[in-house]
Amino acid sequence: MENRDIYLDNSATTMAFPEVCELVGRTMSTLYGNPSSLHSKGMAAAAEIKTARERIAKTLKCEEKEIVFTSCGTEADNLAIIGGALANSRAGKHLITSSIEHPAVLNSMKTLEDLGFEVTYLPVDETARIRLSDLEAAIRPDTILVSLMYINNEVGSVMPIAEAGALIKRVNPRTLFHVDAVQAYGKRVIKPSAEKIDMLSASGHKIHAGKGVGFLYIRTGVKVKPLMVGGGQQKGMRSGTENVPGIAAMGLASQMLYKNIAEDLDRLYELKEYFISQVSTIEGAYVNGLTGRDSAPHVISVSFSGIKSQVFLNALNQKGIYVSSGSACSTNHPGISDTLKAMGVKKELLDSTIRFSMSVFTAKEDLDYTLESIREVLPMLRKFTKR
Ligand code: PLP
Numbered sequence: 001m002e003n004r005d006i007y008l009d010n011s012a013t014t015m016a017f018p019e020v021c022e023l024v025g026r027t028m029s030t031l032y033g034n035p036s037s038l039h040s041k042g043m044a045a046a047a048e049i050k051t052a053r054e055r056i057a058k059t060l061k062c063e064e065k066e067i068v069f070t071s072c073g074t075e076a077d078n079l080a081i082i083g084g085a086l087a088n089s090r091a092g093k094h095l096i097t098s099s100i101e102h103p104a105v106l107n108s109m110k111t112l113e114d115l116g117f118e119v120t121y122l123p124v125d126e127t128a129r130i131r132l133s134d135l136e137a138a139i140r141p142d143t144i145l146v147s148l149m150y151i152n153n154e155v156g157s158v159m160p161i162a163e164a165g166a167l168i169k170r171v172n173p174r175t176l177f178h179v180d181a182v183q184a185y186g187k188r189v190i191k192p193s194a195e196k197i198d199m200l201s202a203s204g205h206k207i208h209a210g211k212g213v214g215f216l217y218i219r220t221g222v223k224v225k226p227l228m229v230g231g232g233q234q235k236g237m238r239s240g241t242e243n244v245p246g247i248a249a250m251g252l253a254s255q256m257l258y259k260n261i262a263e264d265l266d267r268l269y270e271l272k273e274y275f276i277s278q279v280s281t282i283e284g285a286y287v288n289g290l291t292g293r294d295s296a297p298h299v300i301s302v303s304f305s306g307i308k309s310q311v312f313l314n315a316l317n318q319k320g321i322y323v324s325s326g327s328a329c330s331t332n333h334p335g336i337s338d339t340l341k342a343m344g345v346k347k348e349l350l351d352s353t354i355r356f357s358m359s360v361f362t363a364k365e366d367l368d369y370t371l372e373s374i375r376e377v378l379p380m381l382r383k384f385t386k387r
Helices: 018-030 040-060 073-087 103-114 132-138 161-171 244-259 261-279 309-318 338-343 364-384
Strands: 067-070 094-098 118-122 143-149 176-180 199-203 214-218 285-288 299-304 353-357
Touching: 018 244, 040 067, 040 244, 067 073, 067 244, 073 103, 073 143, 073 176, 073 199, 073 214, 094 103, 103 118, 103 143, 118 132, 132 161, 143 161, 161 176, 244 261, 261 285, 261 299, 261 364, 309 353, 309 364
Parallel strands: 094 118, 094 143, 143 176, 176 199
Antiparallel strands: 067 214, 199 214, 285 299, 299 353
């Protein structure tokens, strides 16, 4: 079996589209003016930002002015949660989130707790989704914000976002609804106005646009206190000279991903189903969370009994296959996954889990080679793994 280069870690980050790389190069070398400058170089850079805003607004069916560019998904989450809470604290000091959010959300909540806010952490069921009845019971008259992830980064479960949005607005119409869509934007058709989403975070490096850029959708009328203060760029919501190449990249990648999204999703779901049907025939392999259209098109979490995930990851790496053990999103506690624990995955499988995550570049041959490699290395690893 020859060695290849099979990238199945797209939930951690993605390769930029070649068209995006070309645009970034061009933007850096020719559109280098400061978008706030009043001469033509500045205006050309500002026009590039406008184009990116238009492209993104089209994908979400929202207004251009509702898009605020940030440096990453983490910043978008911080701005929505901390900025949203600080701007609305007169209405109350209670927030709700789930126990399996990304650290960008959980640590924003911790920051607010230190400032005197109160946070309710909803548990999840065995499919890594909150129960709507728990959400309903948690909403109070002083609840100012609910933050939920659209797609879980570790197991790919899809939260019932539209149902949650309708429920929140029915129980307390003043409660803001923030959705961390870092794993969902580009992999799902999302319409914030229909799903009663007030704020939505996305990240460039998860959608083939490169690192250093993200955005927060903020519905017109929602009050958010800026966290970055300075020269008042982006209507004062996010000061700092705009990252024009990154913003242009995000605009183009968004447009490209949504151009044929229905067909691309059909193909990814087919690949996912194929991989699951094959990997499930391997003894001691258990697929975590939901499958099919109730799950993300690109994430497959599998626990393999009798192995340590880091050792397995290294063995696959030797074969030129790049995957994650649990999630690569946190540098604090790699290894044991809080999401798998919260879902009630058996203790002996917690440290035996691999996340395979695909992209529009993934081909069936990549999966066949991966399955062949798993079948080859697994028995050997099991033999030498001390339990
Ligand atoms: N939210 C989720 C669900 C994520 O998966 C990630 C990154 O993995 C983030 C937020 C943070 O995004 P970024 O890496 O752009 O800061």
